[in-house]
Amino acid sequence: AQTIHQWPVAEIKAVGSPLSLGCTIKGKSSPNLYWYWQATGGTLQQLFYSITVGQVESVVQLNLSASRPKDDQFILSTEKLLLSHSGFYLCAWSSGGTNTGQLYFGEGSKLTVL
Amino acid sequence: GQQVQQSPASLVLQEGENAELQCNFSTSLNSMQWFYQRPGGSLVSLFYNPSGTKHSGRLTSTTVIKERRSSLHISSSQTTDSGTYLCALEHNAGAKLTFGGGTRLTVRP
Numbered sequence: 511a512q513t514i515h516q517w518p519v520a521e522i523k524a525v526g527s528p529l530s531l532g533c534t535i536k537g538k539s540s541p542n543l544y545w546y547w548q549a550t551g552g553t554l555q556q557l558f559y560s561i562t563v564g565q566v567e568s569v570v571q572l573n574l575s576a577s578r579p580k581d582d583q584f585i586l587s588t589e590k591l592l593l594s595h596s597g598f599y600l601c602a603w604s605s606g607g608t609n610t611g612q613l614y615f616g617e618g619s620k621l622t623v624l
Numbered sequence: 625g626q627q628v629q630q631s632p633a634s635l636v637l638q639e640g641e642n643a644e645l646q647c648n649f650s651t652s653l654n655s656m657q658w659f660y661q662r663p664g665g666s667l668v669s670l671f672y673n674p675s676g677t678k679h680s681g682r683l684t685s686t687t688v689i690k691e692r693r694s695s696l697h698i699s700s701s702q703t704t705d706s707g708t709y710l711c712a713l714e715h716n717a718g719a720k721l722t723f724g725g726g727t728r729l730t731v732r733p
Contacts, residue, residue, distance in 0.1 A: 554723040
């Protein structure tokens with residue numbers, strides 16, 4: 511069975527500090543990977559997606575970057591956090607291809623920027 | 625304007641009542657998906673529904689692409705159905721989803 515693990519579960523960070531959120535998928539080869547973000551009380555937005563290792567497509571610019579260093583790992587990061595980065599971050603995978611297909615989500619990471 | 629509009633924004637039911645959640649979209653799409661958002665924030669996929677009608681237990685999803693609408697019907701609601709329901713439009717080009725603002729459902733015992 512496939513599993514998806516996100517870390518950390520929650521972070522409290524200062525404005526201007528760096529951030530790294532991670533996501534690992536086990537039991538699935540060559541998945542599509544996705545990052546989504548939801549501000550408190552806001553609408554969920556897709557940030558990035560990756561169809562293959564080393565390739566990441568940006569969907570919404572939020573002064574964040576994403577990387578896929580390994581087939582089963584997706585990293586979201588920034589060198590300088592903004593207050594507006596606060597919110598809930600979700601990683602997801604699907605079975606691959608050029609379309610999204612059915613998505614499977616991690617438990618999410620809650621980020622508070624002070 | 626918003627590409628995906630969900631209605632109602634919130635809905636309160638008595639247990640046993642049926643619910644009809646609507647999603648209207650203003651652009652062409654490849655598919656429509658429905659999700660349940662848990663109180664902790666994570667999402668569960670309910671339907672991946674390019675067009676037509678799909679059933680899963682007490683849930684039914686119907687998407688009519690020509691009319692640019694999709695609906696989620698919940699029959700015989702239960703208190704455990706409470707939560708937020710999201711629809712998302714998958715665009716024709718690329719693996720991108722645009723989400724609606726959600727319907728917050730409360731089912732009272």
